[in-house]
Amino acid sequence: xxxxxxxxxxxxxxxxxxxxxxxxxxxxLLTRKGLIDPAALDEIIETYAHKVxxxxxxxxxxxxWIDPDFRxxxxxxxxxxxxxMGFTGRQGEHVVAVENTPEQHNMVVCTLCSCYPWPLLGIPxxxxxxxxxxxxxxxxxRKVLADFGLxxxxxxxxxxxxxxxxxRYLVLPMRPVGTEGLDESALAALVSRDAMIGTALAEAPT
Amino acid sequence: MxxxxxxxxxxxxxxxxxxxxxxxxxxxxxxxxxxxxxxxxGALGQWTLDRSRFARECLAPADYLAFSYYEKWLAxxxxxxxxxxxxxxxxxxxxxxxxxxxxxxxxxxxxVAGALxxxxxxxxxxxxxxxxxxxxxxxxxxxxxxxxxxxxxxLPGYAAGLHGVVERVHGCHVFPDTNxxxxxxxxEPLYTVVFDAADVWGRAEVPGDTVxxxxxxxxxxxxx
Numbered sequence: 183x184x185x186x187x188x189x190x191x192x193x194x195x196x197x198x199x200x201x202x203x204x205x206x207x208x209x210x211l212l213t214r215k216g217l218i219d220p221a222a223l224d225e226i227i228e229t230y231a232h233k234v235x236x237x238x239x240x241x242x243x244x245x246x247w248i249d250p251d252f253r254x255x256x257x258x259x260x261x262x263x264x265x266x267m268g269f270t271g272r273q274g275e276h277v278v279a280v281e282n283t284p285e286q287h288n289m290v291v292c293t294l295c296s297c298y299p300w301p302l303l304g305i306p307x308x309x310x311x312x313x314x315x316x317x318x319x320x321x322x323x324r325k326v327l328a329d330f331g332l333x334x335x336x337x338x339x340x341x342x343x344x345x346x347x348x349x350r351y352l353v354l355p356m357r358p359v360g361t362e363g364l365d366e367s368a369l370a371a372l373v374s375r376d377a378m379i380g381t382a383l384a385e386a387p388t
Numbered sequence: 389m390x391x392x393x394x395x396x397x398x399x400x401x402x403x404x405x406x407x408x409x410x411x412x413x414x415x416x417x418x419x420x421x422x423x424x425x426x427x428x429x430g431a432l433g434q435w436t437l438d439r440s441r442f443a444r445e446c447l448a449p450a451d452y453l454a455f456s457y458y459e460k461w462l463a464x465x466x467x468x469x470x471x472x473x474x475x476x477x478x479x480x481x482x483x484x485x486x487x488x489x490x491x492x493x494x495x496x497x498x499x500v501a502g503a504l505x506x507x508x509x510x511x512x513x514x515x516x517x518x519x520x521x522x523x524x525x526x527x528x529x530x531x532x533x534x535x536x537x538x539x540x541x542x543l544p545g546y547a548a549g550l551h552g553v554v555e556r557v558h559g560c561h562v563f564p565d566t567n568x569x570x571x572x573x574x575x576e577p578l579y580t581v582v583f584d585a586a587d588v589w590g591r592a593e594v595p596g597d598t599v600x601x602x603x604x605x606x607x608x609x610x611x612x
Contacts (some may be wrong), residue, residue: 192463193477193480194451197462197480201458202417202420205421205422207480208425208469211485212425212428212475214485215485215488215491217429217490218428219427219431222496222499223425223428225501226427226500227414227420227503231414268393270575271507272505274507276510277513293396294393294542305423307406307407308403308411312401313574314403314404314405315403315404317397317401320396320397320546321396321546324593324594324597326404342597342599343580344497345602348510368499371445
């Protein structure tokens with residue numbers, strides 16, 4: 183790679199310094215070479231800005247709460263279980279669901295980059311990709327949870343899942359008390375993105 | 389041994405700052421554009437996902453730390469485009485672009501939904517797994533690519549040389565250490581290996597806390 187053995191400045195340094203202009207320069211160059219279709223870029227942005235996001239994951243969690251057979255399938259083979267609901271694709275090719283219990287709280291990180299289950303949660307938030315989260319989540323998960331205002335009860339272990347391969351993890355939060363009468367969509371509304379990463383709990387009904 | 393991206397356990401980064409719940413997916417318009425250009429360029433099929441991760445890891449530490457997230461993507465992409473001969477340095481610097489023979493592979497708007505929904509599964513046929521759930525293993529030390537000096541690996545530095553227990557067997561997955569360097573997919577069994585936080589860090593925040601990594605078989609040896 184350039185930095186390791188070339189005397190030349192790395193290619194990226196040839197682009198304009200302002201990041202917005204840098205994107206524009208790359209997009210223009212690749213379009214003029216016939217390598218990208220700007221309409222395809224619009225389609226990708228539209229997909230992740232509005233179509234694929236944490237509502238998908240929340241629907242999975244709500245179904246697991248009300249349907250014991252689905253929950254079993256989800257914990258056994260989450261890739262197949264979420265595909266039943268139409269959630270497949272890029273950065274969600276191999277999914278594992280990990281269930282929070284009174285004994286164990288699960289929390290997901292990618293220390294090496296930013297691996298994240300896109301078909302279920304969309305594009306990761308800034309904090310998930312931040313150096314602070316990547317560096318600290320594995321070493322001091324409870325202090326990181328405190329940054330989110332979350333303190334776990336005594337006696338609950340923490341498991342941090344470092345996503346070092348192409349397996350993508352979905353945390354299945356515990357169902358809040360007092361939700362017995364709620365239907366699937368009302369339950370899904372209690373499940374935040376952060377609850378499915380493990381930096382929050384499912385919300386209590388109001 | 390390590391590169392700048394391998395930051396698990398590092399001290400000094402300060403608090404994690406969660407965004408407000410209603411924060412947009414792309415904080416700036418160009419963030420979405422950077423993601424889309426990267427995905428569309430990847431669809432030309434001139435590099436693997438492992439190779440693109442390695443391109444970002446190869447940024448000089450000073451750049452890696454100074455760049456925001458999508459700036460790293462853009463820099464990695466620019467370096468890859470030149471390294472793979474898709475564009476020239478002169479073109480990046482503003483010279484008139486020549487038409488590319490890869491143009492027929494261009495990702496079209498109508499193909500985007502299908503391509504994103506298909507993704508790129510990495511499970512392959514491969515050797516039988518040597519370890520099973522409950523087996524005690526030791527991770528290789530140091531964490532390094534055995535075939536390429538300074539090459540791509542997914543064994544984090546903090547997890548090198550540790551005793552752990554195999555919890556799950558995921559079947560055979562494409563091996564990033566070779567796939568990132570054009571050395572083939574060479575699928576290997578992949579395992580979730582669990583470590584006691586006290587073994588990793590010297591002291592756990594609370595005894596009994598654990599950390600797990602997903603590790604390929606050649607990162608592991610039986611515990612002796």
